[in-house]
Ligand SMILES: NC(=O)c1ccc[n+]([C@@H]2O[C@H](COP(=O)([O-])OP(=O)(O)OC[C@H]3O[C@@H](n4cnc5c(N)ncnc54)[C@H](O)[C@@H]3O)[C@@H](O)[C@H]2O)c1
């Protein structure tokens with residue numbers, strides 16, 4: 390299929406966050422004329438100057454390209470969405486009451502768009518929204534609405550948008566479905582046509598399944614410790630089974646980020662409302678909370694030598710505060726959850742993260758820009774995010790700087806043998 394469409398379609402995008410900005414920049418790259426609207430004036434000013442506020446490889450280049458060839462424009466004026474033939478909604482849907490998504494920002498945008506869209510316009514919902522939302526939006530706006538959920542991962546946003554595993558188009562109206570599918574004509578990906586309800590649920594179902602998989606492996610790591618098995622070997626064996634697959638099998642301090650926690654809560658809420666006790670998912674969420682407790686307990690034991698030891702007044706070094714490697718995002722970061730708990734037990738925390746934004750300030754964690762400072766006089770070092778560069782630190786030097794050369798590797802990132810040679814007592818998750 391061709392890289393650029395013959396006739397550029399006018400596309401509007403509401404929201405210039407991880408999803409909206411990626412969608413806008415990638416659609417412009419595919420040859421569409423895109424106007425991206427965000428209510429955050431500072432963000433829009435920065436974007437107009439080519440400054441991309443989030444760390445996503447390739448995104449600054451696409452924004453720059455779009456600005457310079459005129460395919461991409463930014464504004465704070467929602468009236469700019471009156472002209473395009475297709476309008477994407479990429480607005481936040483954070484957790485609200487009792488786990489249900491808070492659709493406040495989403496509905497605010499709808500209220501402003503009502504009566505102001507061009508006749509025949511197709512509204513495309515990319516936000517992760519509860520089943521039934523597309524139909525509700527169609528009733529509210531009086532136009533065709535297509536559910537086209539987004540599956541990109543943070544840190545891989547541009548790559549995942551341009552090389553998706555699948556594109557889902559949930560629509561009641563065949564013409565609208567074809568118009569949305571046509572936007573992706575330049576991509577080599579399976580296209581699934583379905584109903585809005587199935588598309589909406591497929592998004593939650595995918596994230597919830599990943600959460601269950603990650604919780605399963607975290608519980609498995611605990612079992613490995615009790616039985617004297619090594620979780621690294623166990624999951625490698627499991628992952629070679631094509632039906633299981635090797636992705637999402639790494640134990641850690643719990644799964645976090647802006648999506649998995651809120652989307653599992655939302656799906657549990659939806660299931661509950663329908664009368665279904667979705668216990669597999671509820672247990673995965675509960676296991677995720679326990680995982681934070683486990684990592685805190687392991688740090689306490691490793692550093693004080695006893696399960697009941699006190700962390701009060703001890704200096705601890707923390708490697709990683711983002712919710713995973715490759716992103717600057719700390720929303721619902723399990724690393725921060727563990728750090729907060731350690732601080733609550735009286736530990737004094739110094740942290741380093743190669744991806745954290747320069748202006749990030751944390752209440753109980755002193756952020757430094759040199760990993761050696763993390764080790765200085767520390768009673769232990771805790772690895773909480775899976776940044777690969779932590780492997781390449783000069784661990785022998787870190788060990789010398791520390792008061793006690795103990796490392797708790799809550800990501801199984803480091804080589805226990807190498808750490809032993811560097812003089813460290815090594816504590817991983819589910820390792821012999
Ligand atoms: N972050 C991800 O990796 C990801 C991936 C797939 C799907 N999603 C879903 O996509 C949606 C957006 O997520 P995100 O991470 O991009 O959010 P975000 O918080 O990064 O960005 C949302 C943007 O919308 C803007 N905004 C808020 N109200 C607005 C309004 N009325 N009009 C115009 N702009 C407005 C905000 O200023 C912000 O820039 C959510 O439903 C999320 O669940 C996120």
Ligand SMILES: O=c1ccn([C@@H]2O[C@H](COP(=O)(O)OP(=O)(O)O[C@H]3O[C@H](CO)[C@@H](O)[C@H](O)[C@H]3O)[C@@H](O)[C@H]2O)c(=O)[nH]1
Nearest residue numbers: 539540541542543603637638639641644645646648712713
């Ligand atoms: O083996 C693993 C894999 C992941 N994680 C953790 O799981 C969380 C989520 O990771 P990831 O899925 O890579 O993060 P996101 O960028 O939030 O992406 C998820 O959420 C997005 C928003 O809905 C979806 O679009 C993506 O498909 C989905 O992977 C992070 O805390 C990871 O550290 C583990 O602990 N072990």
